[in-house]
Amino acid sequence: MKPVIKLENIQKTYQTGEVEVKAVRGVSLEILQGEFVALMGASGSGKSTMMNMLGCLDRPTKGRYLLDGMDVSGLERDELADIRNEKIGFVFQGFNLLSRTTALENVELPMLYVHRRIAGKEQRERALKSLEIVGLAQRADHHPNQLSGGQQQRVAIARALVNQPALLLADEPTGNLDSQTSIEIMGVFQKLNDQGITIVMVTHELDIASYTKRNIIMRDGKVVTDEPVKNRLNAETELRKLRNAQEAVNLA
Amino acid sequence: MRIIATVKIALRALRRNKMRSLLTMLGIIIGVGSVITAVSLTTGATKQVEAQVQSLGESVLTVFSGNFTSGATRGGWGSAPTLTVDDALAIAKLPNAVAVSPEVRDREQVLANGLNWNTQVQGEGPDYPQIRNWRIASGVMFTEQDVRSLAKTAVIGKTVVDQLFPNEDPLGQTIRVRNIPFTIVGVLAPKGFNLFGQDQDDIVLVPYSSHMRRITSRTFVNSILVQAANDKVIDQVQQEITDTLSARHRSREPDFTVRNQLELMNAVTATSKSMGFLLSGVAAVSLFVGGIGIMNIMLVSVTERTREIGIRMSVGARAADIVVQFLMEAVTLSAIGGLIGIGFGMGISMLIAHFGNTPSVTPAVWIAVAFVSSAVIGILFGFYPAWKASKLDPIDALRYE
Numbered sequence: 001m002k003p004v005i006k007l008e009n010i011q012k013t014y015q016t017g018e019v020e021v022k023a024v025r026g027v028s029l030e031i032l033q034g035e036f037v038a039l040m041g042a043s044g045s046g047k048s049t050m051m052n053m054l055g056c057l058d059r060p061t062k063g064r065y066l067l068d069g070m071d072v073s074g075l076e077r078d079e080l081a082d083i084r085n086e087k088i089g090f091v092f093q094g095f096n097l098l099s100r101t102t103a104l105e106n107v108e109l110p111m112l113y114v115h116r117r118i119a120g121k122e123q124r125e126r127a128l129k130s131l132e133i134v135g136l137a138q139r140a141d142h143h144p145n146q147l148s149g150g151q152q153q154r155v156a157i158a159r160a161l162v163n164q165p166a167l168l169l170a171d172e173p174t175g176n177l178d179s180q181t182s183i184e185i186m187g188v189f190q191k192l193n194d195q196g197i198t199i200v201m202v203t204h205e206l207d208i209a210s211y212t213k214r215n216i217i218m219r220d221g222k223v224v225t226d227e228p229v230k231n232r233l234n235a236e237t238e239l240r241k242l243r244n245a246q247e248a249v250n251l252a
Numbered sequence: 253m254r255i256i257a258t259v260k261i262a263l264r265a266l267r268r269n270k271m272r273s274l275l276t277m278l279g280i281i282i283g284v285g286s287v288i289t290a291v292s293l294t295t296g297a298t299k300q301v302e303a304q305v306q307s308l309g310e311s312v313l314t315v316f317s318g319n320f321t322s323g324a325t326r327g328g329w330g331s332a333p334t335l336t337v338d339d340a341l342a343i344a345k346l347p348n349a350v351a352v353s354p355e356v357r358d359r360e361q362v363l364a365n366g367l368n369w370n371t372q373v374q375g376e377g378p379d380y381p382q383i384r385n386w387r388i389a390s391g392v393m394f395t396e397q398d399v400r401s402l403a404k405t406a407v408i409g410k411t412v413v414d415q416l417f418p419n420e421d422p423l424g425q426t427i428r429v430r431n432i433p434f435t436i437v438g439v440l441a442p443k444g445f446n447l448f449g450q451d452q453d454d455i456v457l458v459p460y461s462s463h464m465r466r467i468t469s470r471t472f473v474n475s476i477l478v479q480a481a482n483d484k485v486i487d488q489v490q491q492e493i494t495d496t497l498s499a500r501h502r503s504r505e506p507d508f509t510v511r512n513q514l515e516l517m518n519a520v521t522a523t524s525k526s527m528g529f530l531l532s533g534v535a536a537v538s539l540f541v542g543g544i545g546i547m548n549i550m551l552v553s554v555t556e557r558t559r560e561i562g563i564r565m566s567v568g569a570r571a572a573d574i575v576v577q578f579l580m581e582a583v584t585l586s587a588i589g590g591l592i593g594i595g596f597g598m599g600i601s602m603l604i605a606h607f608g609n610t611p612s613v614t615p616a617v618w619i620a621v622a623f624v625s626s627a628v629i630g631i632l633f634g635f636y637p638a639w640k641a642s643k644l645d646p647i648d649a650l651r652y653e
Contacts, residue, residue: 057566057646078570085568096563096650100268110567112257
């Protein structure tokens, strides 16, 4: 398996006035194709900074970042925008859908910024296919405010998938969702991962992290733990358990 | 670039805030509208004045006799007995003077048909209709022969016909001026009011010789009408007339003045030119104010949509994509505003023209100028907000609440 992400001694220093803040102090790691990684840590551990750099929203101060075999650590703003467009799909905690825009149009958004012009018909087809993958094809013409939180997050996942990225980056994707919906979303991720899509997810919830395959824990800008998940949870099984428990409560 | 998609995004954003878009456009609408209204009305008025100046005849010069001073009383131009028929004949010999008509004017009570009417009785030469570019509606103009024989022939204007021959054909009828019968040989085509509001059709033309000998017993003429070959030689002809008359009169001070129609025309063009400058000033100021309105709203819009900008950047929008998106919105706003303003202005000026009985002419150039400048305003004032949007940091923009 070739690495999708290869970090070599990545450092990030912020200059806030007189004070230098070292948010990330030398991280080296490889994430292979088909992995499902949870990036964890307390606030201030540097995981958000890591996430921004992995997502090409920010550049490292030092070190090399190879994404899908390409060195992206020294790229300009617009070149980074192209990388985000072609290679990365984002899923955010707050869903970040355009309001008053249908689910379908939200999913079409990344295709607007592809260099090679995509015909309107093809855009629609691809967006619909993406929505089908997350099980929301029948809601294509709904606006975000007509959708539940879980459904909105599915639309966001569909949007992240539409340009067939090398990497799916999720930043606290279950942070705004209740526990059952969270498990459902994890189910979507597990299904996508089973199809071979590489996923890196930032979370601070341990139980959510246990749906992934590998946990990386950061503290003070460094990786302190990097290990495979031992007792991996399966979203479908967990959901079934949850429903059974609820039924038991209803019967009693 | 993905221009079509960007235009669609811009239109959609504007449609979402219909009321706000309309209010923002209002500055441009009012600016462009008032300019188009003013331009249409002044152009209409200028065209009308030009037509009236034209109706005085082409390349026409008028020689007035000088001021007659009797004791302390000064009579004004035309009062001094200095111009004669011989002066007119001398001017007629000038190579570039194609037609000459000595003029004598008098107000007389005219009788005919049991009716009477006080009107201008004017002695003229046979070339008068040609010089004044004035058609004979029916009958003929009196002739050179009539002038030589002091014929009692007359050509009358439309107003005189209406007053003295309400239901009859005046041709061949007789009118009496100071009890002298004149036979009507022709009727002038109606010409309407002149620049100064006088009814030009309230007139009786007779041969100047008949006027001078039979009616007023004068030996001097009030003025001499001269038609130059064309507008280019008009100044030269004016100089030649001055030279000829000065030599003939041998006076130390000129006892006559020569006016030409180009001077009047130039005065009119000068007025419309300064009006044009004034209008351009008004247009510039109002468009500037409209532009500030657009900039203001675009800045608000950029702040409001910071998160949207962040989302677009995160899925791969380049700085240029964001600039174009917001610039497109600003230009769409101002261009639509400009179009509405043009329609609005034309409508208002037509209404004013309809009720105010003045002509309204909207020059195509001004429509183009109004549209282009409102679009340019959109680009100029939309650029800063758009540029500001494109400089946002995607991480901060995504976190913006």
